[in-house]
Amino acid sequence: MSSDIDVLVREVGLRDGLQNTETIVPTEGKLAWIEAELAAGVREIEVASFVPARLMPQFADAEEVVTRAMALPGLTVMALAPNLKGAERAFALGVHKVDYVTSVSRTHNIKNVRREREASLEDFKRIVQARDAAGLKGRTQLAAGLSTALGCSYEGRIAVDEVRQCAAFLAEAGADEIMIADTVGYADPRQVREVFKAVLAETGDIPVAAHFHDTRGTGLANVSAALDCGIRRFDASLGGLGGCPYAPGASGNIVTEDLCFMLDSMGLRTGIDLQRLLAVRDIPARYLGADSLSGALARAGLPRHYRTATERATA
Amino acid sequence: MSSDIDVLVREVGLRDGLQNTETIVPTEGKLAWIEAELAAGVREIEVASFVPARLMPQFADAEEVVTRAMALPGLTVMALAPNLKGAERAFALGVHKVDYVTSVSRTHNIKNVRREREASLEDFKRIVQARDAAGLKGRTQLAAGLSTALGCSYEGRIAVDEVRQCAAFLAEAGADEIMIADTVGYADPRQVREVFKAVLAETGDIPVAAHFHDTRGTGLANVSAALDCGIRRFDASLGGLGGCPYAPGASGNIVTEDLCFMLDSMGLRTGIDLQRLLAVRDIPARYLGADSLSGALARAGLPRHYRTATERATA
Numbered sequence: 001m002s003s004d005i006d007v008l009v010r011e012v013g014l015r016d017g018l019q020n021t022e023t024i025v026p027t028e029g030k031l032a033w034i035e036a037e038l039a040a041g042v043r044e045i046e047v048a049s050f051v052p053a054r055l056m057p058q059f060a061d062a063e064e065v066v067t068r069a070m071a072l073p074g075l076t077v078m079a080l081a082p083n084l085k086g087a088e089r090a091f092a093l094g095v096h097k098v099d100y101v102t103s104v105s106r107t108h109n110i111k112n113v114r115r116e117r118e119a120s121l122e123d124f125k126r127i128v129q130a131r132d133a134a135g136l137k138g139r140t141q142l143a144a145g146l147s148t149a150l151g152c153s154y155e156g157r158i159a160v161d162e163v164r165q166c167a168a169f170l171a172e173a174g175a176d177e178i179m180i181a182d183t184v185g186y187a188d189p190r191q192v193r194e195v196f197k198a199v200l201a202e203t204g205d206i207p208v209a210a211h212f213h214d215t216r217g218t219g220l221a222n223v224s225a226a227l228d229c230g231i232r233r234f235d236a237s238l239g240g241l242g243g244c245p246y247a248p249g250a251s252g253n254i255v256t257e258d259l260c261f262m263l264d265s266m267g268l269r270t271g272i273d274l275q276r277l278l279a280v281r282d283i284p285a286r287y288l289g290a291d292s293l294s295g296a297l298a299r300a301g302l303p304r305h306y307r308t309a310t311e312r313a314t315a
Numbered sequence: 316m317s318s319d320i321d322v323l324v325r326e327v328g329l330r331d332g333l334q335n336t337e338t339i340v341p342t343e344g345k346l347a348w349i350e351a352e353l354a355a356g357v358r359e360i361e362v363a364s365f366v367p368a369r370l371m372p373q374f375a376d377a378e379e380v381v382t383r384a385m386a387l388p389g390l391t392v393m394a395l396a397p398n399l400k401g402a403e404r405a406f407a408l409g410v411h412k413v414d415y416v417t418s419v420s421r422t423h424n425i426k427n428v429r430r431e432r433e434a435s436l437e438d439f440k441r442i443v444q445a446r447d448a449a450g451l452k453g454r455t456q457l458a459a460g461l462s463t464a465l466g467c468s469y470e471g472r473i474a475v476d477e478v479r480q481c482a483a484f485l486a487e488a489g490a491d492e493i494m495i496a497d498t499v500g501y502a503d504p505r506q507v508r509e510v511f512k513a514v515l516a517e518t519g520d521i522p523v524a525a526h527f528h529d530t531r532g533t534g535l536a537n538v539s540a541a542l543d544c545g546i547r548r549f550d551a552s553l554g555g556l557g558g559c560p561y562a563p564g565a566s567g568n569i570v571t572e573d574l575c576f577m578l579d580s581m582g583l584r585t586g587i588d589l590q591r592l593l594a595v596r597d598i599p600a601r602y603l604g605a606d607s608l609s610g611a612l613a614r615a616g617l618p619r620h621y622r623t624a625t626e627r628a629t630a
Contacts, residue, residue: 156620185611186618188580189539216618217573217611218580220536224504258532265503265533296500296532303501303531305471 006268006309008044008233009260010209011037013284014065015046015080016253017241018058025287027061027068033283034069037238040276042256044076045069046099046235050086066093078143082113087127091134099179100127101145102170104162105152108183112147121169128174144175145211150195151186160198168202178208179235182222185215189225196229209233212254214240219254220262227268234259239281239293255295257281261302264309274302321583321624323359323548324575325524326352328599329380330361330395331568332556333373340602342376342383348598349384352553355591357571359391360384361414361550365401381408393458397428402442406449414494415442416460417485419477420467423498427462436484443489459490460526465510466501475513483517493523494550497537500530504540511544524548527569529555534569535577542583549574554596554608570610572596576617579624589617 014030025033034045047069053060062079069077070093078097081087090098102120103109109117124144131140148155149163167178180199187195192210199208210226210233212219223234237253260272274297281293307315329345340348349360362384368375377394384392385408393412396402405413417435418424424432439459446455463470464478482493495514502510507525514523525541525548527534538549552568575587589612596608622630 151618153619156618157622184618185615186580188577189542190581215611215615216576217535217570218577220532221539221577224536224539227504255532261531262503262533262536265501266505296530300500300530303466303471303499304468307472 004269005271006232007263007270009042009256009263009270009272010044010046010078010233010235011042011238011256012046012211012235012253013237013239013241013256015049016235017237017284019049019056020242021058021288021292023288024058025284027064029283029287030061030065031068033238033280034065034075035072036280036283037277038072038075040280041270041272042277043074043271044078044097046078046080049080049082050089051080051082063089063093066090066095070095081127084123084126084130088130091131091136091140094136095140097141097143097177098127098131099143099145100124101147101179101181102166103148103152103183104146104158104166105148105155107154108148108152111154117166121166121173124170124175125173141176142174143177143179143209144170144173145179145181146170147181147183149180150182150191151184153184157186160195163195164198164202167199171203171206175206177233178203178206179211180208181211182213185213185219187212187222188218189221192222192225193229196226196231200229207233209235211235213242214252214254220258223254223259223262227266238284239295239298241284241288241292252294255297257295257297261297267309267312269309269313274308319584320586321547322578322585324357324571324578324585324587325359325361325393325548325550326357326553326571327361327526327550327568328552328554328556328571330364331550332552332599334364334371335557336373336603336607338603339373340599342379344598344602345376345380346383348553348595349380349390350387351595351598352592353387353390355595356585356587357592358389358586359393359412361393361395364395364397365404366395366397378404378408381405381410385410396442399438399441399445402445406446406451406455409451410455412456412458412492413442413446414458414460415439416462416494416496417481418463418467418498419461419473419481420463420470422469423463423467426469432481436481436488439485439490440488456491457489458492458494458524459485459488460494460496461485462496462498464495465497465506466499468499472501475510478510479513479517482514486518486521490521492548493518493521494526495523496526497528500528500534502527502537503533504536507537507540508544511541511546515544522548524550526550528557529567529569535573538569538574538577542581553599554610554613556599556603556607567609570612572610572612576612582624582627584624584628589623
C-alpha cells in the first residue's frame with residue numbers, strides 16, 4: 001500500500017454488484033463508472049468476472065473492460081476467476097490482480113461451483129502454477145478469497161478452525177493476498193475479531209482483506225472490529241450493490257461511500273474524496289435505477305463543517 | 316441491571332421517534348406498542364415527553380400513557396422532561412425514570428430550548444431538588460442526557476473536554492444515569508472510544524448509556540466501540556424511527572431490532588426475543604405506514620440455524 005493512505009478501499013460493485021442485476025450495464029457505462037471512481041481516488045477496482053458469458057451475460061465484455069481499465073494510470077485492476085479456465089483468460093490479459101474464491105462452507109462451495117471445498121482449494125495451487133508458467137509472477141497478484149467464512153445460509157455458524165485451516169492452505173499455496181468474506185451478512189464484531197485473529201496467525205506477511213456484507217446492519221461494526229485486528233484492506237460496493245445469487249437472503253455489500261466516511265472520520269486516510277465519490281452514484285443509477293442504490297451518507301450528506309482526515313492531519 | 320441480561324436495550328421510539336411524526340398515534344396504539352415490546356422482553360421504554368401539548372400534540376396524552384404503562388408489571392417507564400415544569404408533571408405521577416437533556420453544543424442548546432447551556436445544566440440541579448422534595452428519591456431515577464456530544468449540525472466537532480466537563484457537572488449534581496447522545500449521527504468508533512473513556516473517568520459508579528443515531532451508517536459500529544469501553548445501556552428505536560426537529564439532516568435512531576441482533580450475535584444477552592420484537596413493527600406501521608420503518612434484520616430475517624445468546628450459553 002502506498003504511504004499516503006492508511007486503508008485501501010477496493011470497489012467491488014462492478015463485479016459483486018452487477019452479478020446480481022438483470023439489467024446489463026453497457027461497456028461504456030462500466031468504463032465511465034471505473035473512470036469516475038478512479039478520479040475520486042479509488043485505487044483498486046474489481047472490474048469483471050471471467051465466468052462464461054452464457055452463465056452471466058453481464059460479464060460478456062470482461063476482456064474489453066479489463067483491457068480498457070488497465071490503460072487507466074494509477075488503477076489496480078482486479079478480476080474474479082471462478083476457476084482455472086477463468087484465470088487463464090485473466091492471465092492472457094496480464095491483469096494486475098486475479099481473485100479466486102473458495103467457500104469455507106462445504107455445502108455452499110458445492111452449491112456455488114459444484115466442487116468439493118478441498119478440490120477448490122487444490123485448484124488454487126494450479127492457478128498459481130499457471131500464473132507462474134505464464135511468466136506473470138510478480139506482475140499478476142493472486143488474491144485468494146474465503147467466502148462464507150463468518151456464516152453460511154446452509155450450514156449456519158462456521159467453525160473458526162475451518163477458516164484458519166483454509167487460510168493456512170492458501171498462504172502456503174502462494175496467495176499474494178487473502179480475503180475473508182462474510183458472504184451472507186451473519187457476522188458480528190466479536191466473531192470478526194475471533195476469526196481474523198485466527199487467520200492472521202497463519203498468514204504471516206501476506207495482506208489480509210475483509211469483505212463484508214451489510215445484510216443485517218452489522219457491516220460497518222464488523223469493519224471497525226477488523227480495523228482493531230489490524231486489517232487495512234476492505235471491499236465495498238458503491239451504493240451497496242451486490243449479494244450472492246446462491247446464498248438465499250443475502251443482500252448488498254457494505255456501501256463504499258459509508259465505509260469511506262467512517263474511515264475518514266476515524267482519521268484513517270483512504271485517498272478518496274467523499275463528495276466526488278458520492279457523485280459517482282449517478283452512473284450506476286442511470287442504468288440500474290436510483291432505487292437499487294442504498295447508502296446513509298448519500299441520504300444524509302456530509303456533516304456540516306466536516307474536515308477530512310487529511311485536513312485534520314495537516315492542520 | 317438484573318443478572319439475567321448483559322446489556323439493557325431501552326426503546327425510545329415512542330418518544331424520539333414520535334416527536335418527529337406528523338401523524339398522531341392514538342393512546343391505544345401507543346399502549347399496544349408498549350405492551351408488545353414488553354412481551355418481547357424489552358424492560359425499559361421511554362413512553363412520552365412532558366412537553367406542552369401545543370408544541371408537540373403527539374404527547375398530549377403523556378399523563379395517560381405514563382400512568383397506564385406504569386401499571387404493566389416488569390416495565391421501567393421513562394419519560395422526557397424538557398424542563399423543571401415537565402419534570403414536575405412526571406413527578407406527580409411518580410414515573411420510574413425521568414430524563415432531562417442538555418446539549419453540549421451551546422448553539423444547539425439555544426436553538427433547542429432557548430437557554431444557555433450552563434442555565435440548562437443548572438436546571439438539572441433544580442430538578443434533582445424537586446424530585447427529592449417530592450419524596451421520590453430512590454423511587455424516581457433521574458437520567459441526565461448530553462446531546463450533540465459527538466458532533467453538532469451548527470458547531471461541527473465538539474471538544475471531548477466539553478463533554479467531560481458537562482458529564483462531571485451532572486454526576487456531581489446527582490444524576491442516577493448519564494446518557495451520551497450522538498444526536499445528529501456524526502460519530503465514528505474512534506471518537507466514541509475517546510468520548511466515552513473521558514466521560515467514564517468522571518462518572519464513577521453512575522451507569523452511562525449511549526444514544527446513537529444511524530444517520531450516516533455508523534450507528535452499530537459506534538455501539539460496538541461503546542461496548543469495548545464497557546457501556547451496557549443503549550437507546551434504540553423500533554424501525555429506526557426518530558431524529559431531531561432542530562438538527563438539520565438528522566435521521567433516525569439506531570434500529571432496536573438490528574441492535575438486539577448484533578448484541579445477541581455477540582453473545583450478549585438482552586432478554587429480548589428477536590422474532591417477537593420484529594413482529595412489534597406492525598403496530599407503529601399501522602399508524603405511520605410501513606415505509607416509515609427501516610431495519611436490516613426486518614428485511615433479511617434471522618440467519619438460518621440461528622442460535623440465540625441464551626441458547627449458546629446453556630448449550
